[in-house]
Each structure stands twice: as C-alpha cells, then as structure tokens.
Amino acid sequence: MSVKKSATEPNIEEAFKRHSPIAAKVKEEYEKALIDIFADMGPNCLEPFAAILLENENTILNKETLIERVRMRMSQLLPKINENFFVSNDVGKKLITLEVLKEKFEPFKGTNWQVHNLTPEERTRPVRMRLMDSSIRFLQKQINSQEKAIEIAMAKSRENRERIHNIQNERVKLYALMQQQTSYYQDMFPKLMDLSKKMIGAEILD
Structure with missing residues (x-):
C-alpha cells in the first residue's frame, strides 16, 4: 500500500x-x-x-x-x-x-528552542538516541552473524544426518546379507553332513 x-x-x-x-x-x-x-x-x-x-x-x-x-x-x-x-x-x-x-x-525560523532550560537528560537525548541506534545496528550485525553461523551448522548437521542415514542403510543391507548367508549355511549344513557321511561310508566299503 x-x-x-x-x-x-x-x-x-x-x-x-x-x-x-x-x-x-x-x-x-x-x-x-x-x-x-x-x-x-x-x-x-x-x-x-x-x-x-x-x-x-x-x-x-x-x-x-x-x-x-x-x-x-x-x-x-x-x-x-x-x-x-x-x-x-x-x-x-x-x-x-x-x-x-x-x-x-x-x-x-526565529523559534526559541529554550535549550538553556532543558534538563541534562533532554539535552543529551539526541546523543543517546544516536548511541542507541549504533547499538541496535551492532546487535543486528551480531544477529546476522549468528544466523549465518546457525545456517552453516544446520547445513553440516544435515550432511551428518545424511551420512548417518547412509551408514544405517549400509548396516541394514549388510545385516540382511549376513542373515541371507546364515540361512543359506543353515540350509546347506545338513546336506553337507549327509554328503560327508556318504563319502565316509563309501570309503569304508572300498
């Protein structure tokens, strides 16, 4: 507007x-x-x-x-x-x-500002206002700097979370592979035992 x-x-x-x-x-x-x-x-x-x-x-x-x-x-x-x-x-x-x-x-023009009748607080008000303005600008710079630092930290945090997530995915895959290998070994173990017994029996007969 x-x-x-x-x-x-x-x-x-x-x-x-x-x-x-x-x-x-x-x-x-x-x-x-x-x-x-x-x-x-x-x-x-x-x-x-x-x-x-x-x-x-x-x-x-x-x-x-x-x-x-x-x-x-x-x-x-x-x-x-x-x-x-x-x-x-x-x-x-x-x-x-x-x-x-x-x-x-x-x-x-011609206005009597009555400066001599002002109290010390009133006389120094413009200076204090300028100092306050400078302080506000300084604080604003500090806030901006902190915001940038937070953005950088958040970006690093996101990277770390992604890295951890990827590691967890790899662990899940590895665990699934181990389960698969273990299941395969469990299935093959009886067959290997039977085969071993048969081979031993054949040697005895010979």
Missing part, C-alpha cells in the same frame, strides 16, 4: 531543480569578484616594491608594464583556480543543498 504525500509536503527533487541556478550564479559572482580585485590594481600598488628594488638593486621598476602583466596573468589563472575549487569541493551541490534546507526549515 503506497503512502500519499501531503499536498503541502515539499518535493525534494523539485526543490533541488528550483534552486539549481544558485550554483552557477555564485560561481560567476566569485569569478567576477576575483577578477575585480586585480582589475582595480594600478601602478601605485607597486610603489613599495619599486622603492625596495631601487634602493637595493638600483633598478627602476616599470610599474605600468608589470601591473599589466600581473593583471593579465591573474585573469587567466584565477578562473582556473575558482573552477578547480568549485569542482573538487562539490560547491555547487552543497550550495543547492543549503538553499533546499533553508527553504525546508524556514517555518522554524
């Missing part, structure tokens, strides 16, 4: 699709902010470096050329760094998840 979702219950998949543009938007804003940092740089930003270079090496720094090279280099490098950061850390998915969670828990 399938359980119908409430009409007011948010659909997580739809929420993810609805908030998916946030990833590209934030990434674009980051790229723009990083580029703007170096776009605003001017030759005066290199004044301290130019002064040190002039003082120590008696060299005049071409600030205009250098700042242009730095700006060009950073404009090429920073988008790659930003792209790697977003991809390697799965930032897009995390941003979408954050927006979905913000939407999901919006009704609880």
Whole structure:
C-alpha cells in the first residue's frame, strides 16, 4: 500500500531543480569578484616594491608594464583556480543543498528552542538516541552473524544426518546379507553332513 504525500509536503527533487541556478550564479559572482580585485590594481600598488628594488638593486621598476602583466596573468589563472575549487569541493551541490534546507526549515525560523532550560537528560537525548541506534545496528550485525553461523551448522548437521542415514542403510543391507548367508549355511549344513557321511561310508566299503 503506497503512502500519499501531503499536498503541502515539499518535493525534494523539485526543490533541488528550483534552486539549481544558485550554483552557477555564485560561481560567476566569485569569478567576477576575483577578477575585480586585480582589475582595480594600478601602478601605485607597486610603489613599495619599486622603492625596495631601487634602493637595493638600483633598478627602476616599470610599474605600468608589470601591473599589466600581473593583471593579465591573474585573469587567466584565477578562473582556473575558482573552477578547480568549485569542482573538487562539490560547491555547487552543497550550495543547492543549503538553499533546499533553508527553504525546508524556514517555518522554524526565529523559534526559541529554550535549550538553556532543558534538563541534562533532554539535552543529551539526541546523543543517546544516536548511541542507541549504533547499538541496535551492532546487535543486528551480531544477529546476522549468528544466523549465518546457525545456517552453516544446520547445513553440516544435515550432511551428518545424511551420512548417518547412509551408514544405517549400509548396516541394514549388510545385516540382511549376513542373515541371507546364515540361512543359506543353515540350509546347506545338513546336506553337507549327509554328503560327508556318504563319502565316509563309501570309503569304508572300498
């Protein structure tokens, strides 16, 4: 029996699709902010470096050329760094998840949970519940392990029962054969005795 979702219950998949543009938007804003940092740089930003270079090496720094090279280099490098950061850390998915969670828990915004008024037992209840859940999972693993051991033992027991049954069948067959041989010997014994007597009598007559 399938359980119908409430009409007011948010659909997580739809929420993810609805908030998916946030990833590209934030990434674009980051790229723009990083580029703007170096776009605003001017030759005066290199004044301290130019002064040190002039003082120590008696060299005049071409600030205009250098700042242009730095700006060009950073404009090429920073988008790659930003792209790697977003991809390697799965930032897009995390941003979408954050927006979905913000939407999901919006009704609880501003709620006073009165944490400071809770008793120690109430405060530690979530931790104890997690520990209990871990204990249940551990016990379940133990039960599963024991069930496997029981299955193996039962399989061996079935094999042993079959082996014992086969041995018993062989014993019954052997016993029947012995009975048959004994009966045959009992039937033949008088005849052999008569034959022996006749042979002895014939020898005496000779």
